[in-house]
Amino acid sequence: AQKVTQAQTEISVVEKEDVTLDCVYETRDTTYYLFWYKQPPSGELVFLIRRNSFDEQNEISGRYSWNFQKSTSSFNFTITASQVVDSAVYFCALSVEYGNKLVFGAGTILRVKS
Amino acid sequence: GAGVSQSPRYKVAKRGQDVALRCDPISGHVSLFWYQQALGQGPEFLTYFQNEAQLDKSGLPSDRFFAERPEGSVSTLKIQRTQQEDSAVYLCASSQYTGTSGRTDTQYFGPGTRLTVL
Numbered sequence: 001a002q003k004v005t006q007a008q009t010e011i012s013v014v015e016k017e018d019v020t021l022d023c024v025y026e027t028r029d030t031t032y033y034l035f036w037y038k039q040p041p042s043g044e045l046v047f048l049i050r051r052n053s054f055d056e057q058n059e060i061s062g063r064y065s066w067n068f069q070k071s072t073s074s075f076n077f078t079i080t081a082s083q084v085v086d087s088a089v090y091f092c093a094l095s096v097e098y099g100n101k102l103v104f105g106a107g108t109i110l111r112v113k114s
Numbered sequence: 115g116a117g118v119s120q121s122p123r124y125k126v127a128k129r130g131q132d133v134a135l136r137c138d139p140i141s142g143h144v145s146l147f148w149y150q151q152a153l154g155q156g157p158e159f160l161t162y163f164q165n166e167a168q169l170d171k172s173g174l175p176s177d178r179f180f181a182e183r184p185e186g187s188v189s190t191l192k193i194q195r196t197q198q199e200d201s202a203v204y205l206c207a208s209s210q211y212t213g214t215s216g217r218t219d220t221q222y223f224g225p226g227t228r229l230t231v232l
Binding site for chain 2: 042043047050093102106
């Protein structure tokens with residue numbers, strides 16, 4: 001069975017601070033996919049990134065960066081110079097190759113104050 | 115192009131009523147998923163279609179829940195004899211392709227239907 005743990009229930013930062021959202025996953029499959037989604041107050045889940053288990057290269061997209069470490073089963077998400085518009089619930093999710101369905105963590109509420 | 119759309123956005127039902135929730139996936143997307151998101155929690159998988167075939171319904175919580183996708187496009191999630199514990203946001207997602215290798219594709223989500231059972 002697969003499991004995703006987001007230990008941080010809620011994080012509050014002041015605008016322009018950097019913030020890291022943690023994600024730890026469990027799976028016995030050797031091929032799997034990791035995702036981050038953002039859920040703003042409007043409720044729609046917005047896709048941010050997808051990583052394959054065989055590609056541990058970290059990725060940067062603007063103010064967003066992701067650190068994938070198979071050795072610790074972690075896929076952490078960092079927002080640099082946070083902005084008020086980053087306030088949302090962020091979900092980490094896992095899918096295995098033949099399962100297709102996403103297994104989500106409980107989410108981390110990020111509040112960015114001006 | 116248009117994203118995933120869901121209707122209605124909000125639904126209030128009296129306990130015992132039947133409800134039907136609609137999902138219009140992104141045009142051309144083969145795979146369609148339904149998830150249930152309780153307040154303050156992450157979405158949980160309900161069921162999955164590839165075209166019109168329902169390949170996985172392991173997440174449906176009871177036989178009161180039924181989903182269909184008869185023409186491989188629009189899908190309907192039906193809940194019979196609603197109970198208060200059915201109150202949640204129901205999310206629909208679609209993805210472009212799932213090949214015979216089982217390759218997982220990115221799922222794109224609709225805005226959800228918030229169901230409140232009184």
